[in-house]
Amino acid sequence: MSLTFTRGSVLALALGLAISGTAHSQTAPYAAQQAAAAQLRDKALKGSIAYELVESLTTEVGARPAGSAAAHRASDWAVARFKALGYDKVTVETFPVPNWQRGAETAEVTAPYPQKLFITALGGSVATPPLGLSAQVVLFKRFDDLLAQPEGSLKGKIVVVTERIIRTQDGAGYGAGYRIRGQGAVEAARRGAVGYMLRSLGTDSHRVPHTGSMTYDPAVSKIPAAALSNPDADLLERMTDRRAPVTVKMIVTPTTGPDLEARTVVGEITGREKPEEIVVIGGHLDSWDLATGAIDDGAGVAITMAAGKQILDRAERPRRTVRVALWGAEEIGKAGEAFAAVHGAQVDRHIIGSESDFGGGKVLKLALPAGTDRVFASALYSVVSVAGVIPERTPAVNGGADLEEMNALGMPVASLRQDGTDYFDWHHTPDDTLDKIKPADLDQAVAVWSAFTLMVADSAVEFRAPKAAAK
Amino acid sequence: MSLTFTRGSVLALALGLAISGTAHSQTAPYAAQQAAAAQLRDKALKGSIAYELVESLTTEVGARPAGSAAAHRASDWAVARFKALGYDKVTVETFPVPNWQRGAETAEVTAPYPQKLFITALGGSVATPPLGLSAQVVLFKRFDDLLAQPEGSLKGKIVVVTERIIRTQDGAGYGAGYRIRGQGAVEAARRGAVGYMLRSLGTDSHRVPHTGSMTYDPAVSKIPAAALSNPDADLLERMTDRRAPVTVKMIVTPTTGPDLEARTVVGEITGREKPEEIVVIGGHLDSWDLATGAIDDGAGVAITMAAGKQILDRAERPRRTVRVALWGAEEIGKAGEAFAAVHGAQVDRHIIGSESDFGGGKVLKLALPAGTDRVFASALYSVVSVAGVIPERTPAVNGGADLEEMNALGMPVASLRQDGTDYFDWHHTPDDTLDKIKPADLDQAVAVWSAFTLMVADSAVEFRAPKAAAK
Numbered sequence: 002m003s004l005t006f007t008r009g010s011v012l013a014l015a016l017g018l019a020i021s022g023t024a025h026s027q028t029a030p031y032a033a034q035q036a037a038a039a040q041l042r043d044k045a046l047k048g049s050i051a052y053e054l055v056e057s058l059t060t061e062v063g064a065r066p067a068g069s070a071a072a073h074r075a076s077d078w079a080v081a082r083f084k085a086l087g088y089d090k091v092t093v094e095t096f097p098v099p100n101w102q103r104g105a106e107t108a109e110v111t112a113p114y115p116q117k118l119f120i121t122a123l124g125g126s127v128a129t130p131p132l133g134l135s136a137q138v139v140l141f142k143r144f145d146d147l148l149a150q151p152e153g154s155l156k157g158k159i160v161v162v163t164e165r166i167i168r169t170q171d172g173a174g175y176g177a178g179y180r181i182r183g184q185g186a187v188e189a190a191r192r193g194a195v196g197y198m199l200r201s202l203g204t205d206s207h208r209v210p211h212t213g214s215m216t217y218d219p220a221v222s223k224i225p226a227a228a229l230s231n232p233d234a235d236l237l238e239r240m241t242d243r244r245a246p247v248t249v250k251m252i253v254t255p256t257t258g259p260d261l262e263a264r265t266v267v268g269e270i271t272g273r274e275k276p277e278e279i280v281v282i283g284g285h286l287d288s289w290d291l292a293t294g295a296i297d298d299g300a301g302v303a304i305t306m307a308a309g310k311q312i313l314d315r316a317e318r319p320r321r322t323v324r325v326a327l328w329g330a331e332e333i334g335k336a337g338e339a340f341a342a343v344h345g346a347q348v349d350r351h352i353i354g355s356e357s358d359f360g361g362g363k364v365l366k367l368a369l370p371a372g373t374d375r376v377f378a379s380a381l382y383s384v385v386s387v388a389g390v391i392p393e394r395t396p397a398v399n400g401g402a403d404l405e406e407m408n409a410l411g412m413p414v415a416s417l418r419q420d421g422t423d424y425f426d427w428h429h430t431p432d433d434t435l436d437k438i439k440p441a442d443l444d445q446a447v448a449v450w451s452a453f454t455l456m457v458a459d460s461a462v463e464f465r466a467p468k469a470a471a472k
Numbered sequence: 473m474s475l476t477f478t479r480g481s482v483l484a485l486a487l488g489l490a491i492s493g494t495a496h497s498q499t500a501p502y503a504a505q506q507a508a509a510a511q512l513r514d515k516a517l518k519g520s521i522a523y524e525l526v527e528s529l530t531t532e533v534g535a536r537p538a539g540s541a542a543a544h545r546a547s548d549w550a551v552a553r554f555k556a557l558g559y560d561k562v563t564v565e566t567f568p569v570p571n572w573q574r575g576a577e578t579a580e581v582t583a584p585y586p587q588k589l590f591i592t593a594l595g596g597s598v599a600t601p602p603l604g605l606s607a608q609v610v611l612f613k614r615f616d617d618l619l620a621q622p623e624g625s626l627k628g629k630i631v632v633v634t635e636r637i638i639r640t641q642d643g644a645g646y647g648a649g650y651r652i653r654g655q656g657a658v659e660a661a662r663r664g665a666v667g668y669m670l671r672s673l674g675t676d677s678h679r680v681p682h683t684g685s686m687t688y689d690p691a692v693s694k695i696p697a698a699a700l701s702n703p704d705a706d707l708l709e710r711m712t713d714r715r716a717p718v719t720v721k722m723i724v725t726p727t728t729g730p731d732l733e734a735r736t737v738v739g740e741i742t743g744r745e746k747p748e749e750i751v752v753i754g755g756h757l758d759s760w761d762l763a764t765g766a767i768d769d770g771a772g773v774a775i776t777m778a779a780g781k782q783i784l785d786r787a788e789r790p791r792r793t794v795r796v797a798l799w800g801a802e803e804i805g806k807a808g809e810a811f812a813a814v815h816g817a818q819v820d821r822h823i824i825g826s827e828s829d830f831g832g833g834k835v836l837k838l839a840l841p842a843g844t845d846r847v848f849a850s851a852l853y854s855v856v857s858v859a860g861v862i863p864e865r866t867p868a869v870n871g872g873a874d875l876e877e878m879n880a881l882g883m884p885v886a887s888l889r890q891d892g893t894d895y896f897d898w899h900h901t902p903d904d905t906l907d908k909i910k911p912a913d914l915d916q917a918v919a920v921w922s923a924f925t926l927m928v929a930d931s932a933v934e935f936r937a938p939k940a941a942a943k
Contacts, residue, residue: 060707060714061585062585063586063587064587114531114534115542116535117534119902206903207678208680208902209680231907232905232906232907235905236530236534236905236906239527239531239906293587293703432678434679434703434706435706435707435710436702436703436706
């Protein structure tokens, strides 16, 4: 894209429309909402309660995997905080989640060069024998190289994939690498492997491996799966490059017990004119067991709770209802389904939804649903551009993991895209701690979320295709 | 210092001398050495064997605490490499070292906010009871605040000191913080504490605590001592700032066995005219058990072995003998004493010594002994300035930990000061891995070490005060 476009033409491109008239005449119907949203924006830019919220959650609760005692302390914290902030209604939605508990996790090269390796089990992995699994390593520098192996050709081996994810601002590198973690154990087992290890889906160079979810295929034997820290993946590459067989011993001893109860907490700001019309924003309250859940996703929890608080602090409620949902099992992919089970029957009343789940960085881009009213979009972009947000030209198709099911049922979604350049340095590791969050960046995100949420909730704008919107 | 000085006046200041004549006429007596040193410098800047050496040591050996089986593999590696590189003589000097073995090391806040803490035992620490030591925390944000407490006032407490070290290019921040690790357990115990934890002497923000040595006082009870990762020190600060008592449980279970045998390996380049006059350079071969010893001190080993190799590759040996010493127990402070026990009787034959032990960064400054001949100094600075090295105005008083005893006996020392801005992000942790070393920076260090070593060894310059030099 050329950088010589004017702002007007960029907006036109963003919305796929030709523009006529000035920005002012265009957005005049939303002048009142713009003024109100600008006020919230400027207030947040001067300082919001978001950092205090994430400081409190990470200090007083810390790691809170779905269904754990700590997760219940987190949901109690959320209920108490929503009430203290003056939310009109607070509800807790419970649902069952698998009970996977991390055990020991160690690994070492036993030959030809004995060295310790830093690994962590992937969430859901089966265990090795308690005394470990020893086997020769077959290392692939690209996942596609593993896929190119014939079935049965890796019998008895521990497969290691050391493909790196790329550092990108928008997380696309992680997206591209996701299958290496998600499907690697199945693909390795299909070819006869007895264990699977991947280079962490992380952009750092620390001895801190990144956990994350994975899947098994009922038709393929389940083998233990773990992530190596980046420097350990480098080490195995250097050893296998030397051509002598490399033998590794890995021990992971996770266990699975009876299901646990997860809790999604919803704080509501009840609309003054159209309370039955709902705008859903939020973040997820659960974290990985390894992390303290500051960037993933204490930040999203704090940003959206604080955005709601900004709206609550106004003299009147917005026309529509705003719900701030703090989902209780995002990391293991169980909260969205449970949320849709509760709210799916009223999906038509859900105007739009969006989840904040990409850390504490600044919002850089805002994507709206395809076909969004151009006047409304221009009015909204005009407000958030002051905070440094540009329009995303491609319409939003993903509103966050916990809104996938509601989106599939027909709820439109928006996407407020943050700067995630460093996010995968810390994601899903013990390094996900409060010091990674810059208060001023968090406040900028609150400014943008407040403005977006208020403009949507305090207007009559519809995001569904005309037919649906007209009913 | 003003930045408007000319190079000549900077040199004059560096040496505390008035300058007369041009750089050329000044340094003419060393023209041949300068030309030879410049050749080695330029050759190394185009690429040296140093990175290959540290790659090999960290891949094929890895962690190698003094006296361990891995340390013996490292000394075998060093002997084989010295021989393969064509060193004239290779000797192994053995000496006993304490046998301290790390055990379990875990900690957690048990109240009011249960959370896991990441700790590592300090080298030499005694153990807690196997099931742990639980006590209330008393936290000091400054070490001096602990020192200000009266004796017996911290009875039964776990003392935590969270003072931060400052990031500096020259390591001065670490120097200033050293006592917090070295003397903290004694000072806490003197006041009645039962356990001691400090914020890691590290400049990073990772859940990777930094180990290191400590001392006990025979007159004060020995209490277990551990380092917290930086984010965990932050967490304890935030918790104790809330004023409710904070209780921590710490478990460290190191053990001590019969002494082990450490090995210092020395590769010699025998002088062609004055073989009895010795220039000592080197690094230390041992590492902490947690690290792979890339920056500490595989880099120093590689830089000095490679510098020696550059000298060996010349058509003739230098006038004097060069010894590249790879000390076998720097981290626990035992190698310098053992080295002086072997070589101290010939200290008068040791012209100068210097150890490379500050990572793989570029050499920025070169400090020579007080009273160094100004003509020689100008000639040397002129050669290394091309590689980006400036004179250090303060004379060298410290040639490295393993040369302290030889220096105390009268051997002059030089100091080749590297850029250590990031060094304490990784120092004494598992994060000390090969990826932290930039090959081009390592080559620059080889260029400077080669030039320095050759100019000293291929001349008749003396660094002792005139009386000593004259005998």
